[in-house]
Amino acid sequence: MIDLHYWPTPNGHKITLFLEETGLPYTIHPVNISAGDQFKPDFLKIAPNNRMPAIVDHDPPGGGAPVSVFESGAILLYLAEKTGQFLPKDVRGRYQVLQWLFWQMGGLGPMAGQNHHFVQYAPEKIPYAMERYVKETNRLYGVLNRRLEGRDFIDDEGYSIADMAAYPWIVPHERQQQKLEDFPNLKRWFEAIKARPATERAYEKGKQVNTTPTVNENSRSVLFGQTAANVKA
Structure with missing residues (x-):
C-alpha cells in the first residue's frame, strides 16, 4: 500500500496519473496547502x-522498512522502477524519458508556475514579469510541440512518466495565456492523454479531494509569504 500525501495541483496530478495507470493500491492523505x-x-x-506530493511505500522493492519519497519527479521515477512500467529499460530509451522528465521539472513546471503567479495571483500587475513568463511558457510549449512531431508521445516507445509529468502543466493552458491551436502536435498529444481512462479517474480523484480554488485571499500569505522560520522539523 502506498500513502499519497496530495493536493490536486499539477504536481499532485502527476502521481495519481501513474497510480491509476498501474492499479497500484494507494490511499490519499489530503495536504491542504491553502490551510x-x-x-x-x-x-x-x-x-x-x-511541498506535496510525497509518498510512503509500505511495500518497497526488496522489502524492509517503508520508503518515503518527496518531489514529484523523484516519485515518478521511484514508481516506474518499482513497477517496471512507463520507463524504458534500455539505456537510450531510459535517458530519452529522463531528460524530458527533468525538462519538465526544471523548465515547464517552474516557468508555468511563475506564469500563474504573476498573471493570476500577484497583488500588483508587473508587466515585465507577466510578459517574461507568458513568453517563456510559450517557448516551452513550442519545444514540446516540436518534440511531438511524428510521435504519439514524448518517448519513441510510447506513453511514459515524461508525459505524465508534462500533461498536468498543460491542462491550465488558458490561464497561462496559451492557445493549443497554435501547437497542433501538442494539442493532439494533449487530447489523447485527456481521453485515457486513467487520466479521467485521476482528475476525478482530485475533484473529490477539493473543489475550491487553492489560492484565495486567506491562503495567499500561507502559499506565498513563507520563510525559513516556517520550516520546522
Whole structure:
C-alpha cells in the first residue's frame, strides 16, 4: 500500500496519473496547502521541502522498512522502477524519458508556475514579469510541440512518466495565456492523454479531494509569504 500525501495541483496530478495507470493500491492523505498543512511537523518528516506530493511505500522493492519519497519527479521515477512500467529499460530509451522528465521539472513546471503567479495571483500587475513568463511558457510549449512531431508521445516507445509529468502543466493552458491551436502536435498529444481512462479517474480523484480554488485571499500569505522560520522539523 502506498500513502499519497496530495493536493490536486499539477504536481499532485502527476502521481495519481501513474497510480491509476498501474492499479497500484494507494490511499490519499489530503495536504491542504491553502490551510498550511504542508508545514505540519509530521508532513515535514516526509517532505522536508514542505511541498506535496510525497509518498510512503509500505511495500518497497526488496522489502524492509517503508520508503518515503518527496518531489514529484523523484516519485515518478521511484514508481516506474518499482513497477517496471512507463520507463524504458534500455539505456537510450531510459535517458530519452529522463531528460524530458527533468525538462519538465526544471523548465515547464517552474516557468508555468511563475506564469500563474504573476498573471493570476500577484497583488500588483508587473508587466515585465507577466510578459517574461507568458513568453517563456510559450517557448516551452513550442519545444514540446516540436518534440511531438511524428510521435504519439514524448518517448519513441510510447506513453511514459515524461508525459505524465508534462500533461498536468498543460491542462491550465488558458490561464497561462496559451492557445493549443497554435501547437497542433501538442494539442493532439494533449487530447489523447485527456481521453485515457486513467487520466479521467485521476482528475476525478482530485475533484473529490477539493473543489475550491487553492489560492484565495486567506491562503495567499500561507502559499506565498513563507520563510525559513516556517520550516520546522
